[in-house]
Amino acid sequence: MMNIILIVxxxxxxxxxxxxxxxxxxxxxxxxxxLVTTKIILVIVIFASINETTYLxxxxxxxxxxxxxxxxxxxxxxxxxxxxxxxxxxxxxxTEQENE
Amino acid sequence: xxxxxxxxxxxxxxxxxxxxxxGIMQPNKDFYYRLLVTCKIDTVGIITFFxxxxxxxxxxxxxxxxxxxxxxxxxxxxxxxxxxxxxxxRGGYVSKDELEKRKLR
Amino acid sequence: xxxxxxxxxxxxxVVCAVLIVFTKKMYRIIITFGVFSLIxxxxxxxxxxxxxxxxxxxxxxxxxxxxxxxxxxxxxxxMGLEDEQAEEKVKFSAKSVGRILAPTGFCVGLFWLAxxxxxxxxxxxxxxxxxxxxxMYDVGGMNAVASIVLGxxxxxxxxxxxxxxxxxxxxxxxxxxxxxxxxxRRHSEIKNSGVARFTMRVVCPIIIIFGAYIIAxxxxxAGGGFQGGLxxxxxxxxxxxxxxxxxxxxxxxxxxxxLVFVNITILPVLAVFTGVTYFATYILPLTSDVYLVAxxxxxxxxxxxxxxxxxxxxxxxxxx
Numbered sequence: 001m002m003n004i005i006l007i008v009x010x011x012x013x014x015x016x017x018x019x020x021x022x023x024x025x026x027x028x029x030x031x032x033x034x035l036v037t038t039k040i041i042l043v044i045v046i047f048a049s050i051n052e053t054t055y056l057x058x059x060x061x062x063x064x065x066x067x068x069x070x071x072x073x074x075x076x077x078x079x080x081x082x083x084x085x086x087x088x089x090x091x092x093x094x095t096e097q098e099n100e
Numbered sequence: 101x102x103x104x105x106x107x108x109x110x111x112x113x114x115x116x117x118x119x120x121x122x123g124i125m126q127p128n129k130d131f132y133y134r135l136l137v138t139c140k141i142d143t144v145g146i147i148t149f150f151x152x153x154x155x156x157x158x159x160x161x162x163x164x165x166x167x168x169x170x171x172x173x174x175x176x177x178x179x180x181x182x183x184x185x186x187x188x189x190r191g192g193y194v195s196k197d198e199l200e201k202r203k204l205r
Numbered sequence: 206x207x208x209x210x211x212x213x214x215x216x217x218x219v220v221c222a223v224l225i226v227f228t229k230k231m232y233r234i235i236i237t238f239g240v241f242s243l244i245x246x247x248x249x250x251x252x253x254x255x256x257x258x259x260x261x262x263x264x265x266x267x268x269x270x271x272x273x274x275x276x277x278x279x280x281x282x283x284m285g286l287e288d289e290q291a292e293e294k295v296k297f298s299a300k301s302v303g304r305i306l307a308p309t310g311f312c313v314g315l316f317w318l319a320x321x322x323x324x325x326x327x328x329x330x331x332x333x334x335x336x337x338x339x340x341m342y343d344v345g346g347m348n349a350v351a352s353i354v355l356g357x358x359x360x361x362x363x364x365x366x367x368x369x370x371x372x373x374x375x376x377x378x379x380x381x382x383x384x385x386x387x388x389x390r391r392h393s394e395i396k397n398s399g400v401a402r403f404t405m406r407v408v409c410p411i412i413i414i415f416g417a418y419i420i421a422x423x424x425x426x427a428g429g430g431f432q433g434g435l436x437x438x439x440x441x442x443x444x445x446x447x448x449x450x451x452x453x454x455x456x457x458x459x460x461x462x463x464l465v466f467v468n469i470t471i472l473p474v475l476a477v478f479t480g481v482t483y484f485a486t487y488i489l490p491l492t493s494d495v496y497l498v499a500x501x502x503x504x505x506x507x508x509x510x511x512x513x514x515x516x517x518x519x520x521x522x523x524x525x
Contacts (some may be wrong), residue, residue, distance in 0.1 A: 001107055003208045008114055010213050015121050017217070020240055021224055024131075027188040029236045031135050034180045035124065036240050038142055040247055041173070042149060045166065047210070047250075049153055055426040057165040058419070059250060062262050062432070063243070064169060065412050066439050068176045070239055070269035072401075072446070074232070075187035077273050172411065179404045186398060 002050050006043065013039040026078060030071055037067040102155060109152030116145035130195040131188060139181040146173055214248040226305070231276045239269055255427035256350045259419075263435035267512065270442070274520050344477075346424035346497045354429075355500050359473040366504065369511045370466050376518050377459060405447045412440045420505035424497040433501070434508025441513050445520075455517055462510035469503050472496075 016039060019032035041060045048056035123137030150170040154163045194202075221241040228234055242265035249258035336357070340349050344356030354362055413436075420433030476496045 005110060005114065006210060007208060010210075010217075012117055012121055014217065015125060017220070017240060019124050020237060025188075025193060026232050026236070027184050027191075027193060028131055028134070029233065030184045030187075031138065031181070032124070033236055033239050034177070034184070035120070035138065035142060037243060038146060038173070038177065040243050041169070042146070043247065044250065045150075045153065045169070049156065049162075052162075054162050054165055056250075056255075057162070057169065058426070058428065059246075059255070059259060059262065060169050061165075061172065061415060062259055062419075062436065063246075064172045064176060065408075065415060065436065066263050066266040067239075067243065068180050069439055069442055070266040071180050072183050073270050073273060073442075074235065075183045076446075077277060078232075079187040079190040172408075175404055175407060179401060182398070182400050 002046060006046055006050075009039055009043050009046065013043070027075075030074060033071060037063065037071075102158070106152045106156035109155060110149055113145045113147075113149030113152060116141055116148060120145060130197070131193065132185065132195055135181065135185055135188075139177065143174070143177050146170070146177065211248065211251040214244060214251055218244045218248055235269060235272050235276070238272070239265060242268065256348075256429065256432070259428055259432045260435070263432050263439070266439060266442075267435070267516075270516070270520060344497070345494050348424055348426060348429075350427075351424050351429050351497060351501070355473075355497055356477060359477055362504070363470055363473070366466055366469050366507060369508065370463065373459065373462065373511045373514050376515055402447055405443050409440055409443050409447075412443065413437055416440065416505070416509075420501050421498065423501040424494060430501040430504025431508050434505040435512065437505065437509040438512035438516065441509075442516060445517070453517060455514060458510050459514050462507055462514065465503055465507040465510065469500070469507060472500060472503065 013036060016032050016035035020029050020036065023029040023032055041063050044056060044060045044063065048054065048060070120138045120141040123141065124134050126134060126137075147170065150166055150173075153166055157163050157166070218241070221237060221244055224237050225234055225241060228237065242261060246258045246261040246265070249255075249261060336353060337349060340346075340352045340356065344352035346352045416433045416436030416439075418433075419428040419436060420430055423429035423433065
């Protein structure tokens, strides 16, 4: 039964990776990265539950605690960079967006 | 008996996450739509899944650690979603409906 | 039913590697690299090396941040988000396919040749058996990796610590930093978000307590000084995101890191090279654990200080 759950979680992981691969915008990929992180945490927890070992849960904890900081930094730099660009090309900003 | 109850709860969590995967694989929708659908449902799925695991292991050291991880995920997962959406909004990502409204003006 | 989770994780890892090779946009590569390192840590865990998995998972956040800063520095206004979102076309010509396939085929052939002539005698495993049988008496602790790294292989640990010190000194030497030019307008945006501020304040103590737990428990379970030090350095990143950075004693922290490095070199000289731990396990069983815990705490402190200085020099107060 737990093996079936593991297989389903790996399938979800694969589909989240597809979103990371094909997402049209950068933020799509970031949300896909967030999904991948949660799925990996669930896989580790299931792995620990099968083996009945508690020290494997430390890995889930460190994934959760250090995985989010990279994503937050990427979002921060993205919005900052675009804001800098908007300050530079203030007049052309709206027309550029409409041309997309 | 507890085994089957826990498997049922975990299956419910997997079904929630399946809805999330369906939501993120929508090709014709906007980014904000996908983000709203997916990340909310993903958090709900995590909560349900961990409750099922806690039922499976009873009152033990394992359950305590799982509850700790659940609390951390419950704090951090909406934070990441919030930051992604905020960055997209501030960075000037415009959805399709908004673009059409602007064109009409 | 026994499913091959290791093979699944390794194949996903290969898929991520191919994706990284075939994309050209920088932000895509970084985000895919995050997935790559996470799945790599997962497969390390399945293959039976938990310490490496924990180090990889803790390092991946720092790697992402440093990559992003490098890209922001080198492509200042050249590559905008429009360029990032533009479609790219991958051309499969005979030359490009050959360029990828030739090294791969060479590596596979070399691996096959090595597998043909691998000595499968007992001579390979004698040292392993000796280590596994005697590490508790020679060095102590329950984690064989920690006792090998801190006992039999102290020279390697000392050299790695020296490398970190050298890199910190190099970054501090190269970066141009004046107190007058310290303008920090990059993380001012996250301050406006109340959700992020509140959540960071809740998460910060959890991170530092967890890092202390990893360091103090390093001789019993997976983990150790390096991983715990990285977790504590993550705490400083959260602090950077929320609070001001004007009152940080960076020079003092650099000096403290060098002092701790001196302590790290002195402690094995006193304990291991003179054979104190070897004799102490027969007299007092707890003494060798004291040595391991002290080394873990010192290494964790040093790694936290080193990554603190690296992060704040490289990311926060650098002009770019």
